[in-house]
Amino acid sequence: MRRQRRTTTRLACASHERGGLCDGPRPASDLEARRALNEYSDKKIYTLSQLGKSLKRTLEQVTHGRDLWFKAEIAKLSTSPSGHVYLELVEEHLGQRLAVMRGTLWKGQLAVVREALGEAADQILARGTEIVFRGKVNYHPVYGVSLVIEEIDVSAMIGEVERRKQATIATLKAQGTFELNRSLPLPRLMQRVALIGSPGTSGFRDFGMHLLRNEWGVGFDVEVFAATVQGKDAPPTLIDALSRAQAWQPDVVVMVRGGGSALDLDAFNDLDLCLAISQSTLPVFTGIGHETDLCVADLVAHKHFKTPTAVADDLVDRLVTERSHLAEWGLAVGQRAQHRLAWERTRMAKDLQTLVLQPRQLLAAEGVRLAHAREQLAVQAQQALAQQLQHIKHLATTVHTLQPENTLARGFAVARKDGQAIRDAEALAVNDTLSLQFHRGSADVTVTRVNSPSDE
Numbered sequence: 001m002r003r004q005r006r007t008t009t010r011l012a013c014a015s016h017e018r019g020g021l022c023d024g025p026r027p028a029s030d031l032e033a034r035r036a037l038n039e040y041s042d043k044k045i046y047t048l049s050q051l052g053k054s055l056k057r058t059l060e061q062v063t064h065g066r067d068l069w070f071k072a073e074i075a076k077l078s079t080s081p082s083g084h085v086y087l088e089l090v091e092e093h094l095g096q097r098l099a100v101m102r103g104t105l106w107k108g109q110l111a112v113v114r115e116a117l118g119e120a121a122d123q124i125l126a127r128g129t130e131i132v133f134r135g136k137v138n139y140h141p142v143y144g145v146s147l148v149i150e151e152i153d154v155s156a157m158i159g160e161v162e163r164r165k166q167a168t169i170a171t172l173k174a175q176g177t178f179e180l181n182r183s184l185p186l187p188r189l190m191q192r193v194a195l196i197g198s199p200g201t202s203g204f205r206d207f208g209m210h211l212l213r214n215e216w217g218v219g220f221d222v223e224v225f226a227a228t229v230q231g232k233d234a235p236p237t238l239i240d241a242l243s244r245a246q247a248w249q250p251d252v253v254v255m256v257r258g259g260g261s262a263l264d265l266d267a268f269n270d271l272d273l274c275l276a277i278s279q280s281t282l283p284v285f286t287g288i289g290h291e292t293d294l295c296v297a298d299l300v301a302h303k304h305f306k307t308p309t310a311v312a313d314d315l316v317d318r319l320v321t322e323r324s325h326l327a328e329w330g331l332a333v334g335q336r337a338q339h340r341l342a343w344e345r346t347r348m349a350k351d352l353q354t355l356v357l358q359p360r361q362l363l364a365a366e367g368v369r370l371a372h373a374r375e376q377l378a379v380q381a382q383q384a385l386a387q388q389l390q391h392i393k394h395l396a397t398t399v400h401t402l403q404p405e406n407t408l409a410r411g412f413a414v415a416r417k418d419g420q421a422i423r424d425a426e427a428l429a430v431n432d433t434l435s436l437q438f439h440r441g442s443a444d445v446t447v448t449r450v451n452s453p454s455d456e
Contacts (some may be wrong), residue, residue, distance in 0.1 A: 120264070123260065127231065188322055207311060415437075
């Protein structure tokens with residue numbers, strides 16, 4: 001019994017150790033020990049290698065060892081000293097990772113893939129590129145599941161690019177923003193240029209050389225706003241550069257990139273980038289190197305060009321043309337000014353001749369005018385004086401006629417009482433003594449009767 005109890009206790013401890021619980025207390029009774037033993041015997045426990053073999057068999061049953069086609073984005077890429085390429089492949093949606101898996105491109109197959117991709121190999125085998133590839137699902141008990149790449153299908157990738165491109169165009173047209181930038185007016189003089197691109201690239205250098213070292217010698221004020229122009233990181237950096245360029249308030253914004261395949265230029269089909277270009281408050285010119293097809297960024301820009309050099313040449317031609325127009329306008333203004341000055345000189349010469357050669361005639365004419373005015377003034381003065389004398393004579397006659405002596409001479413008399421002239425009969429009473437003044441002499445009279453105005 002004691003041996004059985006010790007055995008039971010060891011089995012229980014082993015069960016706990018495998019469950020990670022060996023630090024706990026041992027069973028306190030035989031009942032607990034038997035319960036632990038039963039629980040241990042009921043569990044089906046697998047080792048990692050067993051699980052790995054099961055996963056491998058399942059994958060082999062599903063794939064039958066055949067190659068399958070996959071689509072994924074290269075998140076990381078590294079080359080081992082032996083020449084093998086190891087990739088981290090991801091699937092994302094709206095910025096959220098849905099799946100992550102390792103990818104392997106063995107050294108021998110890498111040469112075959114590179115030869116098939118041609119000049120675009122470095123651009124395709126780069127971080128941020130979405131690839132469509134054929135490969136096998138491989139399971140390693142230590143390294144887990146991985147995808148062994150056998151072939152990369154460029155045509156399928158181009159088809160996916162075209163699909164995204166058409167989706168971007170449809171969205172912009174549905175939002176009514178497809179032609180916004182083209183509706184902006186262009187300044188007549190475009191000398192202040194905001195340049196968006198990747199410094200050091202051939203397209204960037206070509207634009208600068210043609211613009212700043214043009215054969216006409218016209219000058220430009222250029223401000224560079226650096227951005228990535230290829231890969232997954234290109235759209236956000238281009239949008240940020242466009243925002244900073246607008247804050248600088250240039251006459252025009254120029255976005256350039258050198259030549260490349262449709263896959264290289266896919267960043268310029270990005271919806272957010274194209275929306276930022278179309279809604280820019282300043283005209284945007286694009287010089288994205290391509291031979292035939294256009295990026296969506298070209299379609300929504302104010303004007304697009306096949307190469308960065310073509311953009312520079314257009315800006316130079318515009319400035320030279322405007323400068324020529326200004327020169328012609330200045331010449332025309334100068335000629336009109338000269339004609340006006342000549343006419344004014346002629347007029348002033350005539351006026352000067354009149355002032356210098358005819359002063360006496362002018363003075364004589366003024367003398368005649370003054371003499372005539374003086375005569376008219378004398379006549380008018382005499383007439384006015386005669387009228388005033390006649391009026392004074394009439395007044396004198398009137399005054400003479402109205403004198404008291406002359407009035408008495410016409411038979412009137414002045415009645416006085418106590419020395420005061422009587423004007424109203426009611427001021428008299430019967431038996432009052434009055435003095436009557438005549439033209440010649442006077443007489444005293446007594447009032448015998450007074451008649452009031454009401455008695456008459």
